[in-house]
Every structure is written in structure tokens, then in C-alpha cells.
Amino acid sequence: MLEDMRSNSTTRKWNDYTLVNAPYSGSQFIRQYIERFNTVSFFNEYAGLLSYFFVLGQVLAPYVRIPIHGVWIDCRLHVYWIQESRTGKSIAWEFTAKLLRACGIEVESFSAGSDARLIGTFDKIPLHDENGKPTGQFDNVLVPGLLNGYKTLLFDEASMLLNDSKAHFSDKILYLQQAMAALGSETNVLVKHLVSGSVKTPSGVSLWMTTFPPKDIMSHVLEKGFFQRVFLYQNSVSVETRQTTSEHRLSGAYVPVPDKVWTYDTLSKFILETRDTIRERLLTAANISLEDYEALDADAKEDLAIKHAYDLFEAGPSYHAALLNATDDYYELIKGINNENIRETAMSFLPNVENYTMIFANLIAATMGSKKITSDHVMMATEIIYDNLHNLTIWLEEKEGHKESKKRQGQIKAWRDSYAKCHRMIHERTNREVVRLSQLTEVYSQLHGVSQKTARRRLDDLISNNIVKVVKTGVTAFVYFEV
Numbered sequence: 001m002l003e004d005m006r007s008n009s010t011t012r013k014w015n016d017y018t019l020v021n022a023p024y025s026g027s028q029f030i031r032q033y034i035e036r037f038n039t040v041s042f043f044n045e046y047a048g049l050l051s052y053f054f055v056l057g058q059v060l061a062p063y064v065r066i067p068i069h070g071v072w073i074d075c076r077l078h079v080y081w082i083q084e085s086r087t088g089k090s091i092a093w094e095f096t097a098k099l100l101r102a103c104g105i106e107v108e109s110f111s112a113g114s115d116a117r118l119i120g121t122f123d124k125i126p127l128h129d130e131n132g133k134p135t136g137q138f139d140n141v142l143v144p145g146l147l148n149g150y151k152t153l154l155f156d157e158a159s160m161l162l163n164d165s166k167a168h169f170s171d172k173i174l175y176l177q178q179a180m181a182a183l184g185s186e187t188n189v190l191v192k193h194l195v196s197g198s199v200k201t202p203s204g205v206s207l208w209m210t211t212f213p214p215k216d217i218m219s220h221v222l223e224k225g226f227f228q229r230v231f232l233y234q235n236s237v238s239v240e241t242r243q244t245t246s247e248h249r250l251s252g253a254y255v256p257v258p259d260k261v262w263t264y265d266t267l268s269k270f271i272l273e274t275r276d277t278i279r280e281r282l283l284t285a286a287n288i289s290l291e292d293y294e295a296l297d298a299d300a301k302e303d304l305a306i307k308h309a310y311d312l313f314e315a316g317p318s319y320h321a322a323l324l325n326a327t328d329d330y331y332e333l334i335k336g337i338n339n340e341n342i343r344e345t346a347m348s349f350l351p352n353v354e355n356y357t358m359i360f361a362n363l364i365a366a367t368m369g370s371k372k373i374t375s376d377h378v379m380m381a382t383e384i385i386y387d388n389l390h391n392l393t394i395w396l397e398e399k400e401g402h403k404e405s406k407k408r409q410g411q412i413k414a415w416r417d418s419y420a421k422c423h424r425m426i427h428e429r430t431n432r433e434v435v436r437l438s439q440l441t442e443v444y445s446q447l448h449g450v451s452q453k454t455a456r457r458r459l460d461d462l463i464s465n466n467i468v469k470v471v472k473t474g475v476t477a478f479v480y481f482e483v
Contacts, residue, residue, distance in 0.1 A: 014045035019380040026367035041092035058206040065309040074183040078207040080230040089210040102268035106151035120145035122196035140196040150204035158209035179203035285311035322378035418444040434478035
């Protein structure tokens, strides 16, 4: 299976996926979803698939828990999309936000603000006596933050979250990581202690984050834990694709959307019908009416979702075998990475990749109207997730290779600068300009504040890579640059 995955992943398009080609009404719906998405955000169909899982995951989030031994995960999707500016990211959110609102989901955005904006705070409300006069006393009223409750939250140009020069951004990253923890878990409750009391925020938020490629993105991906918690989608848009997009966009002026493309109302109707089916399973299992369910507080609803996790879906006979096959494919892909640093980083993504494989399989089963999650649903999920993981590893290797190349260029320049300060001569046998190896090591050591032992070790590295050549006259060693 791996070879098929690997050979197809670089060439497979969105309409090659089994998910959109299967003979089910759910597959037809997803195809129509992408067709509609494509009338707004051009040639970003993979992001359109993520948009669908993002919307459905949030709509079903109050009801679906996926049990794993003694713990569970929920079905939300948190997207971090890296792509060049003016290539359809913002308009993709416009589409997604409209659909979310049509499904009754609250939509918020965050670009700047205090911790209070995210997790809540207390407002002091002045108290009045029976005559309406201020008493001088105040009542502390809790004002919920954006991360409170079930909603979606956009971070446009989310590179701001990576700004380590401002300490409060580190706090925000921590809050977002907690918000992404499994619903109903202790770590999902954000807590901030204030003079007026403690703010406790259980978060059911799905996060959609977009940004252009930041210059220092690799250091964050390689060294921070934030990207291991999101669905990291990186896409590079070539000049040719940009031109094709421009031509497609301009050719659409005054051209109406074809009638065959479904409307937001039609899309939301299907999604809400899917929600109703899943919710009805929960209500039936709990032997409770919708009216009684709505009257419950948040903790009671959460208890029901966890208690009846096994009643909403059941695993088909080949479900676990399909998951294990998917995991084998993921690990084989990562094992093939040569750079140890990249390989270890990619390995840290795998627990989240495994989670999303299960989440996508659940959402696909819901889309297909199936209570049983089959191996086919897992395979459909695996195709999509494997492609992203494969492209992500290629991107990481390319970025690290570029970083190593720049580092090597800097090293060579430092040695060339040192070389220029040495006494140069023509070597009689090779007729090449050379300097004494001992003098070059000494000059480099002085210029860069390192020991001569360290300088010699660095020079030996250039020699072993044939960047610097050594020639001898008797016992005296001379060096020159090969290129």
C-alpha cells in the first residue's frame, strides 16, 4: 500500500480521492462542496476538503467523542495553513464562515488583543441602592473570552503567534494549545487567576489559522510543540499557477455561478441533517428528549457525550487493521527521511496524524450516513492525510536543505575572508595560489574568537567535502579553495 500511496501522493488531485469518487450520496455532496468552494477560492481544492472537515467537525463537536482505551478525543479540526499572500486564503475563510453561520455556528476572528479577550475577565458593575444611587460597591461579573464555548476562531496572518519578541504571544500559544486539548479533559479548561477571582474557560473552539510563509517558520516547526497539535498544511503556489489563477479569475467577470453548483443553503442543509442524525443517536442512547437535552448544563452534556461514545459509532471488522496499515505507511514515510533532525521532528507529528486519521474516518462515516466505521472510511481518510504528510516532509527537507546551504555558504565566506588576510603564494608543483594551513587556522581563530583546535576541526570539514584542497611541500601543508 505504501508504494501506491507514495507514487500517487505527488500527482493525486482532489478529484482523484476515493472520498469524492465513491458511489455514495455523501461522496457526491463533498464533490459539490469542493465545486462551490472552487468558485470562491480558486485552485485551493485541498484546503476546500479541510474546510469541509473543519465545518462538520465543529458542528458535531458537542456530540462525538472517539474512545481510545481509557481516554478519548473529539472530532474538531484545527488548521494552520501556510501559503503565499494573495492566493485565496482569506476568501477561503469567507466561504467557510458563511457556511458556518448557515449551520448556526458562531464565527469570531482574532488579530490582536489581551489575554482577557481570549479567555475572559471580570467586569466591575457598580451597585445601586433602592433609590438608584451608587452605593460605592461593585459586583464582579464574568465576561467570557473568545475561547469559551463552541465556536470557530480565525487567526488571519497567524505568523503573529510566532513572535517570540513579545512574551504575551507565548501565553497565547499556551492558551491555544489548551483549547485544542480533548473536550471534557482537564487540560481543555483554561484557567487564569485574577484579583476578582479565577476565570475558568472550557473551550470547544475550532481554530482556523492562515499565514504567508514566515522567514523563521522552520525554527518554530522544529523546536516548538504548537505545530504538532494542529493540522499543518503547507502549499507553495508557483508563478504559473498564479497566472492560471489570474486568467481564471478575470474570465469569470460578469459570469454567474452555474446553477448546477450548490448554494450555501443546500450545503448547510445536508450538514445539519447529518448533525441531526448523530444527535438523535445520542438522545436515543441517553433516553432523553431534545428539549431535555438542551436544558442540561455544559458539564452534563459533556458527560453524556463521553458516556455514550460507543453508541454513536461502532468499529467495523477491518477498522483496526486499516488503522494499523495507515500507521505503517506513515512510519515508513518518516523513516525514509535522511536528515535526523527533520526525521525526529516529523516523528513528533505522528500522534496527531493518527488522531486525525480516526477523526476524518468518523466524519466520513457520518457523511456517508453510516453508524459503522469501515476500513473504506479509514482508507479514504488515509489518502488525504498521507498526501499532506508526504508534502510536509518534502517541504521540511527542502527548507532544512536551504538552511544548511546558507549556513555552508556563510562558513565558506568566513574562511575566504580569513584566507584573504593570509600571506598568499604560488605553489610550485600545482601552480595554484595557496596559503599555509597553519596560518589560515590561526587567522580564522583570531577573527572568529574560537580556539585553533575548533578552527582546525571546521577546516577539516571543508577539506573532507572537497571545498578546500591540501597540498604539501615537504612537511609544510598549504591549502587553496577548489571553487
